[in-house]
Amino acid sequence: MAMGSLSDSEDDFNPEINTTPLVDVMLVLLIIFIITVPVMNHNVKLDLPRATSQPNQTQPENINLSIDAQGKTYWNNEVIDDTELKSRIAVAAQKEPQPELHLHAERTTQYEKIAQVMSAAQSGGLGKIGFVTNPQGK
Known part of the structure; x- marks a missing residue:
């Protein structure tokens, strides 16, 4: 009696998939x-060559x-x-980039x-003011 068949005759159609051709195709593709x-x-x-590019930023004067x-x-x-101070502040405020005071x-x-x-x-248009201190406290 054949394994997996429901009938006793050997001439019946075998519904099982034959995997031998599938394995052959797989091996050919692998190669x-x-x-x-x-x-x-x-x-x-x-x-x-390696090149770096950075924008050239002009530093404002202090x-x-x-x-x-x-x-x-x-x-x-x-x-x-005082009058000379106001006129110089007005001129400095027009510069680009604006200097820091x-x-x-x-x-x-x-x-x-x-x-x-x-x-x-402030009234002259300078927006950047920094206070400079003496670290020794003199």
């Missing part, structure tokens, strides 16, 4: 892939504005009066004078 994969991965190494204890104002170590003041300088300079800078 084709084994041969073609090294060809596909063949590459040429090139030593290309304006050193100092106020001493007597209330004198110094624009980059040059003594100026670094404000130096002595410890005994009256706050009213510092507030006037800050008000003149």
Whole structure:
């Protein structure tokens, strides 16, 4: 008696799938892939030059504005009066990029004078004001 058949006769149609041709096709495809994969991965190494590119940013100049204890104002170590201060602030505000105002003041300088300079800078159009301090506390 044959395995898997329901009838006793040997001449009946066998409904089982014959996997031998399927295995043959699979082995042929495997051999084709084994041969073609090294060809596909063949590459040429090139030593290309490396270049970096960064935008050239111009740094704005800094304006050193100092106020001493007597209330004198110094624009980059040059003594100026209040009208000259306002005109220089207006000119500096028009520059692109806008410079940063670094404000130096002595410890005994009256706050009213510092507030006037800050008000003149704001009304003149300068948007960047920095306070410079002395780390030694002198």
